[in-house]
Amino acid sequence: MARYFTEEHEWIDVEGDSATVGITDYAQNQLGDIVFVELPEVGSVIDKGKDAAVVESVKAASDVYAPISGEVMESNEALEEDPALVNTSPEETGWFFKMTIGDKSELEGLMDAKAYKSFCDSL
């Protein structure tokens, strides 16, 4: 399994033909206390770089963009009950949704963990 990162602070775990998407620890820390996560509907098709989810913190609403294009297969229902999971476990139990990988070549422009770390350090 390979984990990639975007400059919009999403992570994407790739396993075969599907992927799991969430936001990074850096992102949740910037957003602050998260009170609501609006996830894409299962079966909806999302496009790379376009709105996929919305995260509501106490202070503001922030868009989460699709890191790649594909179809949403599953969304994390645990976030409905406990959106704070995104704060406490952003890169594990606080995942957002699982999706198909429409075009593997879209993964090529993404960062690996090391590149993402230096990207964050540069901010």
Place this chain on the structure above:
Amino acid sequence: MSETEENEQQETGTLPLDAWHRGKGARMVEFAGYWMPIQYNKETGGGIVAEHDWTRSNAGLFDVSHMGQLMVTGEKAAEELEKLLPGAIATLKPGRVRYSLLLNDEGGILDDLMVTNATPWIEGDEDAGTEGHWGEPAYYIVVNGAMKWDDIAHLREHLDDDVTLTHMDDYALVALQGPNAATALNRIMRGVPEQLVFMQSLEHDFGEWPLRITRAGYTGEDGFEISVPAEFAESLCDRLCAEIEVRPAGLGARDSLRLEAGLPLYGHDMTDTVDPVSADLAFALTKKRRETGGWMGFEAVKTLMESGPKERRVGLALEGRLPAREGAEIYAGDDKVGRVTSGGFSPTLGHPIAMGYVDVAHADAGTDLEIMVRNKRLAAKVVTLPFVSHNYYRGS
């Protein structure tokens, strides 16, 4: 002929406690032209919700030095201020504080403010045979940070030359807010809290620090606003934060606390196109002065009070967890009947809350409405403000 564009980018200012905040791991954001702490470091108990909860249960220390602190002095100060403020100033006793508004001729709100009669008491001197007496009338006014330059220009334009307006820009202002604020302050300045109830103010020399302490705030909790010369601000904050009950709190918590307390925020819940009657701030218009007039905006406001406003500021409690933010439209069935002017998630209540303006036909408490957020209609009910009861100290 060419026109010079007044489009120069103003540099973001720093306030006296800037380094103090950064030392505490605050996340600084640009607000009202200054760098201000939105929240403190998570590792040391910070974060908007943590700071919010701490203020509701203990005491939060807020830096509000961006706000404008003004002093209006002169024999005619009260009379002159009454031309601009719809509240009674001439009958405001020394040491008393009043919430008031600056209005334009159309009755629109230019700013909201707190005015304190800060007239000093001059002690008598037995040897010289003089008796104690009140000194030159002085009014201490605190206005919104984002509006202070406009307010100063407005006051200078309309106040008589016989009164003096001083911008106390060499002073910081901090707010100690929460149910344990008095306990903490009393441990440092013994006997001071008990001299004040809500909306009273005094001057207090703490060692070499000349302070003005006012029992008021913007959180709905008991608490104090302390005006301090900039050079002593850091030492004062260190001293306050050394108390077990006190932790620093940022702008984020200040906003969620004031929203729960139902307190309007200038530029959002009131603007220069909104009048005090619609804004549900008629309490700021002293009864007698509503009849006698003599203040800017009187004619327009009088007409509105007689005819009744078209819309009114209300509180809205939302179902679910999705907050409605400023700008969201409010519906009754198919009809758009209002708009949200500030909204967020209430940490105390555990559900979203909002304030907004709604047509008076739909503004009664208990009315079921819907708020549109990203093409979803959220169920909301009009509720009486505040959302969370005020906890002001009015005397035992």
